Amino acid sequence: MKLNFTDYKITFFLVLSVFFNYSFSQTFDENNLGANRTDLYVKDLLNKNVGVVGNHSSLIFNNGKYIHLIDSLLSLNINVIKVFSPEHGFRGQADAGEKVKDNIDSKTGLSIISLYGTNKKPTKYQLNEIDILIFDIQDVGARFYTYISTLHYVMEAAAENNIKLIVLDRPNPNGHYIDGPVRKKELKSFIGMHPVPIVHGMTIGEYAMMINNEGWLKNSIYCDLRIIKMKNYSRNLIYDTPLKPSPNLPNRKSINLYPSLCLFEGTNVSIGRGTNQQFQVIGNPLWTNYNYTFIPKSMPGAKFPKHLNTLCYGLDLRDSKRLNKINLEWILEAYKISNEKKSFFLDSFDLLAGNYELKQQIIDGKSENQIRESWSIDLSEFKKIRSKYLLYN
Numbered sequence: 001m002k003l004n005f006t007d008y009k010i011t012f013f014l015v016l017s018v019f020f021n022y023s024f025s026q027t028f029d030e031n032n033l034g035a036n037r038t039d040l041y042v043k044d045l046l047n048k049n050v051g052v053v054g055n056h057s058s059l060i061f062n063n064g065k066y067i068h069l070i071d072s073l074l075s076l077n078i079n080v081i082k083v084f085s086p087e088h089g090f091r092g093q094a095d096a097g098e099k100v101k102d103n104i105d106s107k108t109g110l111s112i113i114s115l116y117g118t119n120k121k122p123t124k125y126q127l128n129e130i131d132i133l134i135f136d137i138q139d140v141g142a143r144f145y146t147y148i149s150t151l152h153y154v155m156e157a158a159a160e161n162n163i164k165l166i167v168l169d170r171p172n173p174n175g176h177y178i179d180g181p182v183r184k185k186e187l188k189s190f191i192g193m194h195p196v197p198i199v200h201g202m203t204i205g206e207y208a209m210m211i212n213n214e215g216w217l218k219n220s221i222y223c224d225l226r227i228i229k230m231k232n233y234s235r236n237l238i239y240d241t242p243l244k245p246s247p248n249l250p251n252r253k254s255i256n257l258y259p260s261l262c263l264f265e266g267t268n269v270s271i272g273r274g275t276n277q278q279f280q281v282i283g284n285p286l287w288t289n290y291n292y293t294f295i296p297k298s299m300p301g302a303k304f305p306k307h308l309n310t311l312c313y314g315l316d317l318r319d320s321k322r323l324n325k326i327n328l329e330w331i332l333e334a335y336k337i338s339n340e341k342k343s344f345f346l347d348s349f350d351l352l353a354g355n356y357e358l359k360q361q362i363i364d365g366k367s368e369n370q371i372r373e374s375w376s377i378d379l380s381e382f383k384k385i386r387s388k389y390l391l392y393n
Contacts, residue, residue, distance in 0.1 A: 028239050030061035032231035034169035034205065035069055035136050038076070041166055041228050045078045048131040051163075053084040053115075053154050057138035057170075057245050066242055069136050069168075070110075080110060082130060086137060086150040087116040087246075116146075120190065121153035127161050135167045138245045139204045141174035142259045143183060144191040144352055145246075151204065152193050152211055159223040166226045169205035169391070173255045175235035177201060178386070179326045180259065182378035183354030192354050197375070197382055198326060199259045201235065202389070209389040233392045247301025248278035253318055255279075260327040261317075263358075266349030269334055270296055270312050274305030282330060283307075283314025286339050292316045328368045335362050 058069040103112040137147045158165040180198025205227035244250050261271045272281040274296030290313040296305035338344045361371050
């Protein structure tokens with residue numbers, strides 16, 4: 001894949017916004033993004049070799065248009081020497097779980113190092129000659145959304161190699177609530193690096209502070225970390241990302257439903273990968289009592305979707321109300337009506353849930369209230385930890 005950073009023009013983003021049903025935020029001024037507050041961090045980059053951890057979402061809003069952070073830094077004569085990209089790649093087009101190869105930008109000659117290929121943690125060799133790192137990626141506030149796992153490994157590598165890390169803070173589209181079981185120690189994985197609930201209610205900057213100060217890095221090593229805060233941000237504001245943060249989160253509705261529907265990734269139920277309603281529909285070929293249907297097809301970002309080329313029956317959730325908590329009704333009902341209960345759960349379900357209890361509670365027919373009650377103590381303890389790192393109301 002050949003990259004051309006200067007191709008990130010506003011017309012490109014407007015086309016994407018219309019095509020993927022995005023609208024620019026009316027409730028948060030894009031000029032207040034951490035990335036936009038260049039006067040606060042550019043002076044730290046002068047006469048330094050800079051590495052950028054970013055992807056297609058690393059944008060600055062300037063004079064009515066979006067430009068890529070790298071374009072901005074280069075225009076300010078900052079010596080960017082290397083770029084690191086997370087899951088889905090620098091362009092944000094690779095499938096979930098698909099390995100991404102290193103690359104070279106044909107115009108600038110910058111190396112693009114994949115942190116979702118041979119290694120997920122930057123190596124000492126890859127960090128050679130870098131004086132300072134910048135992290136700027138749009139997160140969506142769920143434990144299993146792997147950009148925060150990449151953040152963890154970048155912080156760890158920076159600490160081990162005595163490199164300062166600057167995180168440019170961005171809004172959390174699901175920052176208005178906290179919910180779900182807290183991940184248990186024995187279920188640590190790349191889709192659950194930390195003992196947090198499914199929905200943590202923190203910005204990426206706040207989350208980085210928590211990782212650092214709670215001693216979650218290897219050997220409790222400490223990262224030289226600086227957060228560039230947003231101006232006038234409240235986590236209760238509705239924020240529309242200017243383009244989809246990953247291939248299968250095409251709009252505001254999918255991002256809001258994601259923490260609830262991602263649990264279905266660990267089942268035999270499709271969540272719309274291979275359609276244009278990703279994370280907005282659920283279905284299975286055997287749910288013939290439902291009228292709504294869809295057929296998953298191979299497409300960019302979903303080359304091999306669940307139930308490929310098979311008619312699925314299910315629910316269209318695009319008109320559902322905005323969620324302020326994880327919806328358990330859908331998965332409880334899905335298991336109840338399943339004709340193939342022995343194959344309903346896949347191996348990944350416990351990793352997504354973060355505990356072994358949720359699967360058993362669903363099998364046992366526990367009510368939503370009973371399940372929520374089992375989370376309450378751990379959730380309260382997490383909220384106490386979280387409160388120490390909040391930068392915004």
